[in-house]
Amino acid sequence: MKPPFGWEAIRAEVMRRIRAREWQPGQSIPTEEQMAAEFGCARATVNRALRELALAGVLERRRKSGSRVALNPVRKASFDIPVTRLEVEGRGQSYGFVLLEEREQVPPAAVLDRLGLAANQELLHLRTLHLADAVPFLLEDRWLNPAVLPDLPRDFRAMSVNEWLVRNMPYTYGDIAFSAASATPEEARLLGLTEPVALFVAERTTWTGEAPITAVRLVYAPGYRVQTVL
Amino acid sequence: MKPPFGWEAIRAEVMRRIRAREWQPGQSIPTEEQMAAEFGCARATVNRALRELALAGVLERRRKSGSRVALNPVRKASFDIPVTRLEVEGRGQSYGFVLLEEREQVPPAAVLDRLGLAANQELLHLRTLHLADAVPFLLEDRWLNPAVLPDLPRDFRAMSVNEWLVRNMPYTYGDIAFSAASATPEEARLLGLTEPVALFVAERTTWTGEAPITAVRLVYAPGYRVQTVL
DNA sequence: GCATTTATTATGTCTGCACATAATAGCGGA
């Protein structure tokens, strides 16, 4: 028979007590041992539950002092960033893309700086327009470092750079930033907009650990939202 | 003495093998028991390492079939969403805010719809301008449900609604969405902009579990970015 | 051949115990 208090039940019960203000912000909660006794389970089970809550930012735990309810609870929002093709198909739309440009050239100083490369370094510049139901969805402006990408495909018309990278250079480090920007005249033209409007922009830089791989700027069509539950 | 293979070491070693393509995407990796034997540790230790990697989206695990390297690795970006005051102070700027409006009224249909409330329901409408070094930083347009907020402060000039909510109604459920929008004339005026530009917008809805608490629209001053490491 | 039951297998979780580690409290001596 299933034990009445698995670690998920304990996590839920602790959350309930915090929400019910039985345990108030800043206040210490019982030790793992005390709770194990109360719930009639092993300390490891309580530990698992409390560890998850600490990870979520609900509890602050310190050796010797014990666990306390976080005073300034920091909400942690977590987003999935799928391949563009899967993002479009996930909306029930058909995916397509157009390769706009593919050539080696020296990128602007801002890009080189972000990647930490020498000023005269040539990179592979790729611009791709992603389509959802044949309508512009996302404009991708990417710089690739050929030095760390041994077997690049001959051309990126069969598979988008986006997808090729996820499949061939996965599990890299990097950072991402979201912001808003007005569409440049060219962006407006490529996205099929009659007038310049506010666009959602995501910028990513990725590394293998020591060498830079790619810097990309993603400009989404109007109305794009990135959404998640808290 | 510390065992040579703790769960973190195992997680790192598995990641190394995946990055080195010793274990390729889609391919099965050894069972927990086999790896426990290889690393000379208990199965629980391997389990902990692999569980974390599955949570990060690197592995896909299924009972009976075992673990395999994810074919379409989904990047998971995680953002901290602090109280606005702490966000401003964290940048080394001084925080301030101005309460622009505070009155009970019937919100627009879109807001009622998002909160799932009756059409004639009155809510408390609060508009706050948050300042960083006395310069407009964020425009907050919030609707509060007084029915579930028993002891609201007399006025929100001493502590911003934002902070009051985090301190008094923490650990709620909710969702958040990021998007881009052009500043309305009024938004432009309040943020001190001479011309309408693209602004970063965050919209949140929060619940106690059954009853809606608040819906808020946060319009950030130009240049705002939300950034994180992957 | 096909559907249903049964056995097998890897992961998921739990227990009870042990020791490591970090942070704190208390003590003793100068």
Add this chain to the structure above:
DNA sequence: TCCGCTATTATGTGCAGACATAATAAATGC
């Protein structure tokens, strides 16, 4: 009073064993 050592304490991690669960493969019946 202050400094430094030691003891204490709660969490962090580990082990070996056990059973639960879900998914698959094999065996069975028709």
